[in-house]
Amino acid sequence: MIQTPTHSSLELWPVGNCQVTGLIDETGGLVWGCVPRVDGDPVFCALLNGERQHEGVWRIELEGFARSTQQYQRNTAVLKTRLEAEDGSAIEIIDFAPRFRRSGRMYRPVAFVRIVRPVAGTPRITVNCTPMKNYGEAVAETTNGTNHVRYLVGQQALRMTTDAPVGYVLEKRTFRLESDLHFFLGPDEPFGGNVGRETETMLELTDHYWRHWVRGLATPMEWQEAVIRAAITLKICQHEETGAIVAALTTSIPEAPGSERNWDYRYCWIRDAYYTVQALNRLGALDVLEKYLAYLRNIVDNAKGGAVQPLYSVMGEPELTESFAQHLAGYRGMGPVRKGNAAFSQVQHDAYGQIVLPTVQAFFDQRLYRLAGEADFDSLEQVGEMAWKMHDQPDAGLWEFRTRQEVHTYSVLMSWAACGRIATVAERLGLIDKCEFWRDRAAKIRARIEEDAWHEEGQHYASALGGSHLDASLLQMIDLGFLKPEDERFQKTFAAIEKGLRRGEHMLRYDAEDDFGLPETAFNICTFWLMEALHLAGRETEARALFETMLSHRTRSGLLSEDLDFNNGELWGNFPQTYSLVGIINCATLLSRPWSFIR
Template identity: 70%
Template sequence: MAGTVTQSSLELSPIGNCQVSALVDERAGFVWGCVPRVDGDPVFCSLLNGDRQDQGVWRFELEGQVSSSQHYKRNTPILVTRLEAEDGSAVEITDFAPRYEGSGRMYRPVAFTRIVRPVAGAPRLRVRLAPLHGYGSAEATTTNGTNHVRYRLGDQTMRLSTDAPVGYVLEGRSYRVEADQHFFLGPDEPFVGNIRSEIRRMEANTRKYWQHWVRGLHIPLEWQEETIRAAITLKLCQHEETGAIVAALTTSIPEAAGSERNWDYRYCWIRDSYYTVQALNRLGALDVLEKYLAYLRNIIDQARGGQIQPLYSVMGEAELHESFAENLAGYRGMGPVRVGNAAYKQVQFDCYGQIVMPTAQAFFDTRLLRMADETDFAHLEEVGEAAWAKHDKPDAGLWEFRTRQEVHTYSAVMCWAACDRLANVAARLGKGDRVRYWKDRAEAIRAKIEENAWSEEGGHYGASFESDYLDASLLQMVELRYLAPDDERFLKTFEAVERDLRRGDHMLRYAAEDDFGAPETAFNVCTFWLIEALHLTGRSGEARDLFCAMLSHTTRSGLLSEDLDYETGELWGNFPQTYSLVGIINSAGLLSKPWSDVR
């Protein structure tokens, strides 16, 4: 029913334009959205506002509402929500953030656009627009004119321009909707032109942009809709101004109920971004790769002696001090809500490989507008030197342990990959001496891994040089081309990982206790790594079944968060999680029947 407080869930649908984004719940409520960019102040924060879900939200409440349904317009992030009332009246709400080319540039304002259409009966609607600022600490102050409301949000102001009755909006009073109504919440400047015609033009142009972008993707024959939705959402996770790609759009959705494993994922992890551009590159989305490579070049330029930290802000800022948003209760009241991420201070040496590998493509791919040159190679060699120096040194690992360090096998393999790919690039540039130099280093790292990570007693690789415990990242040794899928050592390691970490249809990242105790949920990308390993080792039927089982856990919007309760199937962790969407794309491409089957 309208106005009732319901428990927060991850049944959310993202809209966005690669500058701002919002997560929309099943009842057409904006429950999460930050301005002026993804890591900004969440003016829509009711997702993390505990029982105060009527604050930090933008919702259209239909009197007597009994049901709702949602869908995206085909091949776009334009969302349509239908609300139906007990008397048969209904409205459709179309939500999008404008994005299209105009005047020689991409128009992607800090703005959200909503269209309300009465589609049955005589619907009565209440507009609840209650943004907050200061991470939930204060309500907006307002001023208004005939067709607009200005919302003062700390040091920024947003303006709602609308052809709906402004007085009803301000007072939250219900009224009868007899014609289409248009809402544009954006910069504090007068809306130019007729709002109805301009917003309809924005919608048409935005639809055209996204459908043409999707048209250029190379998608598999099977699971096309799932692949397209994952690809669109991954693109929404890129901050186009700089090219940075965030790990997720949210902060502090716990990895498990009451676990306090609440992290801010609105930043650019070198690791997560590598997997994202790798997946989109397989679909031919070179625009995302090109912009991300520009971001990496800036990071490399600023790195001292090739030293790279695990994550940066979308603007390339290095220091991301972690604090608590005291005025937000957290998802279902499960705080804390964190702002910033102290992992920026950690040492995670896998990042060197994840810098080199996507950049290496720029030396080979003639489709790129800007191919890499010898100057780029010189900078990249500095990163390779750091990989060489750190390949056998303790780090926090890809799972970002906060209280212990070991020499993690995954990090060492990534350092090997950095040197291996640099040898390939040197060969491309005709630098024979550098080919031998980097091959020698790659071979030396391999020897160190074989000596220290392989356990004769256990009969498998260990997650670290110091112990033989297992983690799911060992399955990536094939993807990184360190081992072949039929290599006896990989097969034995796969057998051990599956035995120790698989829980039914799902995979833990590790089973050993960490800083917060034993993991309680499966890590979705690890399940996709399991699916890939099953297929590559000849168990393709099982891999397909497991992939379909994973897809059954997606939200109605076709997306996944970071974690999943392997007993109840409930999603946990930040949303939408790029890792998990990468898994959908990679698994679909690997398992799909070929297009030749229909030709």
């Protein structure tokens, strides 16, 4: 068998430390990894490198390769890959990004660690580490010393420190693996200490960090393994330096084959991040919320009371000019490969509600190191003013239409939620006049939705005020508290959405043509919203069965991408998608039997 895959697949295993992330393929190849951050240059880009799978990759190749198996160390982001050869020889590769407390702070370098162990027979291996620069333009030049190799990737360099024979690594020579080998690929600076002892210690401490973090999660009784894996992955989607949470770790995985719906998701969408912290809050993962609130405060400060963009870079940079990476062929050769995202310049008014909703918790949650007060309320009101000002104005909507604008019902709902939650905070602070002021605004927005979003002929709420189309986001009326599950209008809307958007066990986002025609794949978070609605409608057995079906579509790493072909079940879209992982957590929490079930 050939160890290098003939084409790219989403059977990928993320490793990361909240500073840098990498994706490992089925045979242990590091095929996607950006430096110095998730939105940086993909020095490991084989995932999008078409037929050039031997470049932009870090692979430990086993001579006579026959099969591979993979698993995470329990409750961690540490991956073990076992490669077996036809003659019975075998090796184990341990992949992780170091993360642990050291010298009073969190140690999370821009570094990948690989430990290779012989476990059976007389294995012979080849180390192919071929990072590239400038989005696949060229292979990185190298220099070396006695125990390291420097890779010149653009304006910076990466240094691999190793106890493997450096000459074999440079020349990609095959050699017998007779003892454990250790590789630390990180900053271009001397590596202190013995690389073998130090990386083994890093492995032990990183393993302990993740196990300790998982111990603090309030998981549901059922589906714990799925929830824990989703939670760990959401955690590594946060850029801890600033608190930003990216929508996915990749760019330009098509939403459907050959569709050119190829977008760069390595940025912080205010909307996606809101759903992420909401899901992790349900598990008690307060650390992610605290970091994200700090990021939001900086976004609000920089907006100075003006418009807030739908997305920013992980460093808070507003300018995300979209361009094409000309040297990368794309996933399975399906270009284009985009860097940047033009949605940063779009108008999406739901962002104001999605700033307010997570921020409100800071006024109530006594566990937080920093409780919000009246000064924070003043900033919150600035966001509320924009929500009120823009609630009846057209925008691109949460699905980011590029060629048309409407007054999207979901955006108006989020403005209603913003005003209502600000009123709740004002009441908490004893600001009675402010409370009445914001409640009055929320009431006026509610009346507008009830009057103009209701499509009388179709007997359902519509995707836009005065419109007639369906939209799965209307199911969020319950989660936001706008309607109760038994409300007659909601029941009719749910029935219409099921009839118009459901495709077997999956759900479309909307039923109208967009900039690229009719949708070809189901949007996974919408399928999870369907499960929530089924549960609230009393169709519990159906909701649980649908949830089990969605879990069966996960990769072997336990994760989901953005989209799914509702005909053959293949995953498409950027990976791993935070929206989809949020769906796993929310539905498991909602549908699980209580812990008291164990007697």
